[in-house]
Amino acid sequence: QHGVNGTPETLRTYLHRCGVIFYDPHIYQDRIIIDQAWALGAIYTLFDRKKVYERLRAQYGRFTLADLSDLVWDAEGFSPDEQRLFLSFMKTCGICFVYQGTGAETIYLAPDLLPEQSAFDGELGASWDSFPGQLTAITYDYNLLHRGIMRALICRIGEEAQMHGRYWRDGLFVYEKKTHSRACIRQIPGKRDGHTTATPWAGCLTLEVKNDPDGWLFRLLRGWIEEINHTFGVKDATPHDAPPLRPDAEETFKPTFAEEPMNDDKLSAPGQNELTTGPEKEPMSDYKLYVSYCWKDLTKVPETERANVEKIFGRSERKKNQNLKRYGEYKIRRKN
Secondary structure, eight states: OOOOOSOHHHHHHHHHHTTSSEEOTTSGGGOEESOHHHHHHHHGGGGOTTTTHHHHHHTTTEEOHHHHIIIIITTTTOOHHHHHHHHHHHHHTTSOEEEEOOGGGOEEEOGGGOOOGGGGHHHHIIIIITOOSOEEEEEEEESSOOHHHHHHHHHHHHHHHGGGSEEETTEEEEEETTTTEEEEEEEEESOOTTOOOOOTTOEEEEEEEESOTTOHHHHHHHHHHHHHHHHTTOOSOSOTTSOOOOTTHHHHOOOOEEOOOSSOTTOOOTTOSSOOOOOOOOOOOOOOOOOEEEOSOGGGSOHHHHHHHHHHHHHHHHHHGGGOOOSSSSEEEOOO
């Protein structure tokens, strides 16, 4: 009409980058969101403290599509298709990731609604602090520690590990099954000892990996961290003495995250190139453990009650290894 040469794809991309529309050719069946305020208003109801926020915080940041429908979206008149679109938008933007399950029963996790590390101190003590093995570590220092970096990192790793990871607001822990290695990533706001940065908004991020003599998991996670740093425009966080990354690290090693076994007799000794494999153990008798309990108002539940349930699940998993079937680690039924 106006004599401008070019394809519709070029125009859509231009308008998206200008913030006029939201367009991603890989999602939404090539659809365009013109009124972003309409979508964003629905999406950020997760952080409405009167309607949703405290309820989802009480569930350790976990929720289903039905939760959001019951709590807010149905009442605001959004159709099922619109609600699925909002959830897809949330995953694409890194607001949440799939934690467990598929289809209508999928459980999602929003990193911004996670508890503090203190909620997992007991579990981390058994899984990480007391676990032997050679430690490989790197620390990234930030003049400005953007909280979105850890959010993006939790979503990136969570997409792979899902319910097999342990996540809190400023960190995460994972066990990698192929190498029998463990990794712990923590974000620490504030000036680090010995670092020259004095700004009050500075901070650091540490990556620690145990029992990874060949460095597979360490290189992979380091690559993901530095990729996210680049996305956020961070240029000087990597230590100057850090060895360069292998460009093919992600293509070479495909991690398998799983629940960590209590007695891992397949650990490789430091410096050992090949993993030793012991005889396969007989599977334990199949059983299922369900915990169901009802709270009318989740915001008024004593912290000790939630902690006790988490403790029961953690102990049962470690004792019975992989035979515990979890539904979002605990399933809450709301009743009048």
